Amino acid sequence: MLPTVTRMTVIPVAGYDSFLLNLSGGHAPWFIRCVVILEDNAGHRGAGEIPCSEGILKGLEQCKSLVVGTSVAALKGTLGRVHQRLATNGREERGRQTFDLRVAVHVITAIESALFDLMGQAVELPVADLLGRYGRQRDEVEALGYLFLLGDPECTDLPYPRPSRPIDRWDEVRCREALTPEAVVELARAAHERYGFRDFKLKGGVLLPEREADCIRALHEAFPEARLTLDPNGAWSLEEAIRVLTPIRHMLSYAEDPCGQEQSWSGRETMAEFRRRTGLPTATNMIATDFKQLQYALQVGAVDIPLADCHFWTMQGAVAVGELCDEWGLTWGSHSNNHFDVSLAMMTHVAAACPGDITAIDTHWIWQDGQRITRAPLQIREGRIRVPDAPGLGIELDDAMLEQAHQLYLSLDVRQRNDAMAMQYLVDNWQFDPKRPALVR
Ligand SMILES: O=C([O-])C(=O)C[C@H](O)[C@@H](O)C(=O)[O-]
Numbered sequence: 001m002l003p004t005v006t007r008m009t010v011i012p013v014a015g016y017d018s019f020l021l022n023l024s025g026g027h028a029p030w031f032i033r034c035v036v037i038l039e040d041n042a043g044h045r046g047a048g049e050i051p052c053s054e055g056i057l058k059g060l061e062q063c064k065s066l067v068v069g070t071s072v073a074a075l076k077g078t079l080g081r082v083h084q085r086l087a088t089n090g091r092e093e094r095g096r097q098t099f100d101l102r103v104a105v106h107v108i109t110a111i112e113s114a115l116f117d118l119m120g121q122a123v124e125l126p127v128a129d130l131l132g133r134y135g136r137q138r139d140e141v142e143a144l145g146y147l148f149l150l151g152d153p154e155c156t157d158l159p160y161p162r163p164s165r166p167i168d169r170w171d172e173v174r175c176r177e178a179l180t181p182e183a184v185v186e187l188a189r190a191a192h193e194r195y196g197f198r199d200f201k202l203k204g205g206v207l208l209p210e211r212e213a214d215c216i217r218a219l220h221e222a223f224p225e226a227r228l229t230l231d232p233n234g235a236w237s238l239e240e241a242i243r244v245l246t247p248i249r250h251m252l253s254y255a256e257d258p259c260g261q262e263q264s265w266s267g268r269e270t271m272a273e274f275r276r277r278t279g280l281p282t283a284t285n286m287i288a289t290d291f292k293q294l295q296y297a298l299q300v301g302a303v304d305i306p307l308a309d310c311h312f313w314t315m316q317g318a319v320a321v322g323e324l325c326d327e328w329g330l331t332w333g334s335h336s337n338n339h340f341d342v343s344l345a346m347m348t349h350v351a352a353a354c355p356g357d358i359t360a361i362d363t364h365w366i367w368q369d370g371q372r373i374t375r376a377p378l379q380i381r382e383g384r385i386r387v388p389d390a391p392g393l394g395i396e397l398d399d400a401m402l403e404q405a406h407q408l409y410l411s412l413d414v415r416q417r418n419d420a421m422a423m424q425y426l427v428d429n430w431q432f433d434p435k436r437p438a439l440v441r
Pocket residue numbers: 020021022023098099203231233285335336337338
């Protein structure tokens with residue numbers, strides 16, 4: 001008989017972050033996440049990590065009684081009931097920010113991850129072996145070097161991390177301004193030295209589009225073999241995206257959300273037009289964020305690479321997208337947000353279970369590396385993450401570090417991600433505009 005869930009604990013946590021710029025503004029010096037821990041009567045603990053907001057914390061409370069007392073073996077039925085309960089809260093929108101503002105799908109994922117972690121420990125198999133139709137497809141997952149333009153922390157009085165005892169170049173460059181092609185290449189070189197990345201993504205939607213294209217030119221010169229992509233989160237108009245990316249088409253392996261909704265055109269329509277007119281493959285985490293949207297995106301020919309982040313597709317949903325991609329000649333990839341090491345493990349198991357030729361996954365981990373809530377975070381070496389062989393997620397929570405991250409959360413009066421706050425140090429009264437790069441004001 002498999003064990004029964006005896007307790008569900010929800011722990012909001014916070015960690016520190018650099019002044020990363022994006023269309024939504026500038027990251028605050030902290031990020032918030034939510035950790036869900038399930039305990040069972042065999043003495044195991046299972047974990048899940050998701051973004052944090054007041055809505056998400058409420059959603060998790062709403063589901064506790066549906067989870068505690070259930071058999072780990074019945075995890076699919078439990079997730080079905082959680083899904084039904086959350087559906088009574090009504091329809092949700094992803095929103096136009098760079099980050100997802102939904103609740104239900106995140107809540108389900110946290111519970112799903114913790115249940116699969118328990119299940120894996122009960123049957124002594126890694127989560128990757130339990131996901132999808134055929135379980136684990138690879139023993140190592142390729143990750144890309146996720147680069148950001150950086151604001152100058154010295155322009156603020158905010159507690160951004162400073163490199164007090166840098167162990168290498170990466171520790172230094174990730175804490176200071178980076179707004180030029182040279183600075184972006186320096187970031188890439190330092191990240192390459194520490195993590196061995198072979199591919200890079202640059203977050204755009206910050207400078208004039210032509211200046212961001214110059215950053216790609218510089219990256220291509222420094223790393224001619226690397227698969228490169230640029231992601232302005234749909235900030236550019238269709239015509240702008242075509243004008244700016246056509247000359248650097250041969251340097252990009254795909255374009256991520258180069259354009260989006262504009263005038264009477266939907267993001268799926270402009271992306272389809274962009275793809276037809278440039279011949280560049282497109283990736284998205286904005287216009288195909290659930291199965292219905294994915295269906296319409298594919299019907300109009302808008303997307304080659306759905307970035308199915310398990311935090312907003314669920315783990316089983318993200319693998320299902322991977323299986324469709326493999327059958328239908330698309331390429332699976334994963335988006336990310338700032339995260340701790342539980343999420344790193346979740347993303348690794350999910351990517352390991354996706355069949356076929358997947359693209360290197362996004363991870364913000366390099367910006368958080370050095371902070372942790374597990375005893376031994378998975379490592380990125382030679383640009384790859386090894387899938388743990390230990391049962392479940394293959395991680396062990398570190399209670400002292402978890403408590404420290406929880407205390408940081410409690411000490412901050414931050415209950416929702418807000419990138420406008422830090423941005424106002426750079427531009428007076430800065431406000432989010434989904435069609436204007438953050439520093440073009
Ligand atoms: O690929 C993406 O769109 C992201 O990673 C979204 C994130 O919100 C990113 O813009 C960030 O961390 O600022």
